[in-house]
Amino acid sequence: MAVKVLRRRELTVWEKLYIPQIVSGLKVTTAHLLRNLYLHSAHRLGLLQNRRAAVTFQYPEEPRPLAARFRSRHRLTVRDDGTPRCVGCMLCETVCPAHCITIVAAEHPDPNIEKYPVRFDIDLGVCVYCGYCVEVCPEDAIRMDTGILDVAAYSRDAMKLDIHELMNPSLRKPLLECTLKFPHKCRLAGGEASR
Amino acid sequence: MIDLAVKLVLALFVFFGVLNLAALHTWLERKQSALMQDRIGANRASILGWRLMGLFHPLADSIKMFTKEDIVPAGADRILHTLAPVFSVFFALVTFAAIPFGDRFLLGGRVIELQVAKINVALLYIFAMLSLGVYGVILAGFASRNNYALLGGLRATAQMISYEIALGIAIVGVIMIYGTMDLQELVRAQGRTLAGWIPLWGIVVQPVAFVVFLTAALAETKRIPFDLPEGESEIIGYFVEYSGMKFGMFFLADFLETILVACLATTLFFGGWQVPYLTSSGFQFPWGATLPLSQPVYVLLGVASFSIKVVIFCLLFMQLRWTLPRFRYDQLMRLGWLGLFPIAVVNVLVTASVLALLKVREVGWLAWVG
Numbered sequence: 001m002a003v004k005v006l007r008r009r010e011l012t013v014w015e016k017l018y019i020p021q022i023v024s025g026l027k028v029t030t031a032h033l034l035r036n037l038y039l040h041s042a043h044r045l046g047l048l049q050n051r052r053a054a055v056t057f058q059y060p061e062e063p064r065p066l067a068a069r070f071r072s073r074h075r076l077t078v079r080d081d082g083t084p085r086c087v088g089c090m091l092c093e094t095v096c097p098a099h100c101i102t103i104v105a106a107e108h109p110d111p112n113i114e115k116y117p118v119r120f121d122i123d124l125g126v127c128v129y130c131g132y133c134v135e136v137c138p139e140d141a142i143r144m145d146t147g148i149l150d151v152a153a154y155s156r157d158a159m160k161l162d163i164h165e166l167m168n169p170s171l172r173k174p175l176l177e178c179t180l181k182f183p184h185k186c187r188l189a190g191g192e193a194s195r
Numbered sequence: 196m197i198d199l200a201v202k203l204v205l206a207l208f209v210f211f212g213v214l215n216l217a218a219l220h221t222w223l224e225r226k227q228s229a230l231m232q233d234r235i236g237a238n239r240a241s242i243l244g245w246r247l248m249g250l251f252h253p254l255a256d257s258i259k260m261f262t263k264e265d266i267v268p269a270g271a272d273r274i275l276h277t278l279a280p281v282f283s284v285f286f287a288l289v290t291f292a293a294i295p296f297g298d299r300f301l302l303g304g305r306v307i308e309l310q311v312a313k314i315n316v317a318l319l320y321i322f323a324m325l326s327l328g329v330y331g332v333i334l335a336g337f338a339s340r341n342n343y344a345l346l347g348g349l350r351a352t353a354q355m356i357s358y359e360i361a362l363g364i365a366i367v368g369v370i371m372i373y374g375t376m377d378l379q380e381l382v383r384a385q386g387r388t389l390a391g392w393i394p395l396w397g398i399v400v401q402p403v404a405f406v407v408f409l410t411a412a413l414a415e416t417k418r419i420p421f422d423l424p425e426g427e428s429e430i431i432g433y434f435v436e437y438s439g440m441k442f443g444m445f446f447l448a449d450f451l452e453t454i455l456v457a458c459l460a461t462t463l464f465f466g467g468w469q470v471p472y473l474t475s476s477g478f479q480f481p482w483g484a485t486l487p488l489s490q491p492v493y494v495l496l497g498v499a500s501f502s503i504k505v506v507i508f509c510l511l512f513m514q515l516r517w518t519l520p521r522f523r524y525d526q527l528m529r530l531g532w533l534g535l536f537p538i539a540v541v542n543v544l545v546t547a548s549v550l551a552l553l554k555v556r557e558v559g560w561l562a563w564v565g
Binding site: 019022025026028029030032033036037040053054055056058 | 227229230231232233234235406514515517518519
């Protein structure tokens with residue numbers, strides 16, 4: 001078996017002297033320092049806003065741009081009359097690998113529409129954000145495009161979303177009043193979800 | 196009585212100036228490294244919505260340090276454990292007493308030297324205090340009853356003692372040329388010019404000594420690239436068992452030593468408070484122009500010159516600290532003993548020979564050397 005001997009290049013005297021190498025290192029870091037100092041000062045004066053000085057995103061104030069296919073918190077899409085587009089077919093609940101979706105379907109008053117959900121809960125503490133529910137939905141009723149990343153809560157119960165929060169992503173717990181006009185089940189309308 | 200009051204004012208001036216500069220260093224360290232690495236750095240602490248580029252962070256840090264729990268390990272020597280950070284800060288602070296930060300000025304018929312303690316062997320005093328600083332380090336490692344702390348303390352001690360030798364020999368050349376150990380006189384001697392236009396600063400006559408001094412002095416401050424005693428990212432250092440303000444004092448001592456080294460480099464090699472072509476009666480440019488200045492302006496210019504030089508050195512050290520990787524321990528020892536030490540000795544010999552050949556009269560003990 002052939003043995004390949006790797007030889008490290010001997011350092012030249014110039015390199016062994018170390019000081020020139022320090023200077024070349026300093027040149028790189030100082031160039032960054034001066035460039036950023038210049039750009040930050042210009043930004044303070046409102047100039048050169050199109051050139052970023054730092055790669056940092058100041059997160060809560062300045063969210064990072066998300067990719068178009070990014071899967072963020074779920075939402076239920078809504079018809080023109082304010083009712084959910086969901087027809088209660090249970091496909092998403094069936095396909096969900098984490099079993100985090102709970103749907104209770106009821107008959108829709110419109111004979112052209114099969115059913116609608118009186119309860120639609122997602123337990124985000126269990127959800128794995130795989131996006132299967134979005135892919136499987138025949139009605140484009142559930143999407144993961146709210147851009148909400150900061151899902152955090154002090155209890156497991158608070159991680160559970162009910163139909164109010166899914167239909168209106170701007171809602172935050174605790175929910176104090178029920179604004180949905182169609183009959184449904186929630187804590188505020190005689191149901192059990194969203195404890 | 197008035198003398199005492201003057202000394203007190205000078206001492207307080209230096210004390211608060213140095214401590215504030217050290218506090219500012221914590222901010223500078225974060226901001227400068229951030230700029231070098233295309234980040235933003237500390238900018239969150241605010242008072243009434245004012246952030247001032249994160250300038251309140253040193254304040255927030257000190258509040259945090261003072262209110263944190265102070266933990267002394269079980270079985271540790273309580274007294275030495277407390278004494279070690281005190282030693283570190285104390286010896287770093289008292290050293291500033293011998294640094295002249297301005298020329299003498301007359302106030303009400305009284306000559307005031309802008310130097311807290313006028314010691315005629317100020318350099319010896321400074322080096323004595325620097326050496327005593329080792330005690331803080333070795334005691335911290337020893338009193339913590341932690342093997343890793345002890346090893347860190349031993350590493351730090353070996354490093355500081357090794358580099359102190361190169362440091363001491365490097366400045367012998369400077370002492371020989373200016374013929375004094377009194378820092379105020381040494382700075383005054385640097386006010387002359389060479390060939391009529393080059394300021395006779397230490398860097399001009401002793402460039403090799405300057406490089407050796409700077410390297411050894413950086414090693415004395417125990418910061419990257421010489422931060423093997425602590426190795427804040429992976430190795431455990433001598434202050435591993437310290438928390439709260441005791442840790443804060445080691446932290447402070449580090450910055451104080453950096454400032455001290457900047458002060459020393461300025462004083463010995465960059466003319467201290469000297470401004471090029473500025474004499475006590477005003478500017479006297481080599482091309483013949485003159486600009487008379489009153490005495491307070493002259494003294495203030497000197498203090499400003501000294502401060503600016505020190506700050507520039509601090510910035511340079513910070514820049515080096517965020518540029519270079521850490522040495523390996525054998526590399527550190529090889530650089531100290533086989534690199535800096537012989538260079539410093541040869542520098543002394545060459546300086547002595549040149550002085551002997553030139554028969555420079557000003558050097559008092561030249562007759563004794565050769």
